[in-house]
Amino acid sequence: MAEEVKLFRTWSSPFALRIVWALKIKGVEYETIFEDLSNKSPSLLQYNPTHKKVPVLVHNGRPIAESYVILEYIDETWKETPLLPEDPYERAMARFWAKFGDDKVFTSIICGVLIKEGKEQEEAMVEAMENLQFLEEELRGKKFFGGERIGFVDLALGWLANLISILEDVAGLKLVGEDKFPLLSAWMKDFADSPLIKDNWQPRDKMITKFQALRDAKLAAAASK
Template identity: 50%
Template sequence: MAEEVKLFGMWASPFSRRVELALKLKGIPYEYIEEDLSNKSPLLLKYNPIHKKVPVLVHNEKPVTESLVIVEYLDETWKNNPILPQDPYERAKARFWAKFIDKKLLPTVSKLGHMAGKEKEEAIEEAQQQLKIMEDELKGMQFFAGQRIGYLDIAANVLIWFRIVGEFIGETILTAEKFPFIWEWIEKLMEIDVVKECLIPKERYQDLMQLNRNASKHASN
């Protein structure tokens, strides 16, 4: 039976980009379906009726949701080009740090655009403390997975997105001076062709953020 793989995603979603990167690293052919999240398609609502969000992977009509769950599903289903570490302890560590990124670091950075004054300063400090933890974990390694990119590098790929957000809100959260190991890791990642293919277009994303900011201002007036 032919493998039918579809990915419902959105160009500006770092979570969709995670899954695209995993698919490309694994060499899995797939059909990409772009979603308009302001007008969600009936298929997206059918395949993800609980959260109604992207990304959604549909494999032979079976939907899988949540980006890191999808990445693990891909790795377990297609055994070639493994993404997760083979050693159980290393695999557990990779999952731990991926969860740290999603549950701690991302929520801190995501709220910066809605803050001002002392509250914003405290959130920036908190984000940088969390980045320092990731910096220490990366110290002395080419990639989070070792000599080549793997599961945690895919999860941490959102750190590239921090640059875009930081420039837009006028705060340099992530700099080469403060986080030299993460900065060097990002530079190495961006030399890899499949990573380049999965980058969020910076100018287009900043235009979207500006539109959202303007819409929020009008809504509050």
């Protein structure tokens, strides 16, 4: 019996994009269901009643939610081209850096630099640059965070390779330059140019519009307080 794989996502979610890349790397055929989170489908609410958000992977009728949980499920189910290393310590470190990417890097940039201005933005920039420096150090001696090929951490941090330049345009500043972050800059280019990656990026103009609207709304809300 043929496997049935469905991915519930939105067009813009960087978290769902991780799953797209993983399935492409593994060569898994799947159906995409695009969701409007302002009008969630009954299927999404059925498959993810706890969080009611994307991504959700449905494999032979069984749903899995949360992007990192899904990534590990994909890696354990389709074992060709492994995403996580075999060594237990290296696997633990991969999970650490993936979590660091969401908890520290993503938060300090999206919830800090992007939606603040003036002194608050300057303070957020300091934290963001410190977090990016940790990633720069982690790349020493490696082409990808996974070594010579794309792995779990690269998929976790992949949003950087696309969103950074978009957020720089929207916020009117420079976050990652070759002078300060040569290794991270090279990784962003290598990752973004990988065939299975570059064919699945979101439309840049729509992403700029989306994050400009987010920034404007947050700054307007802060100004009205």
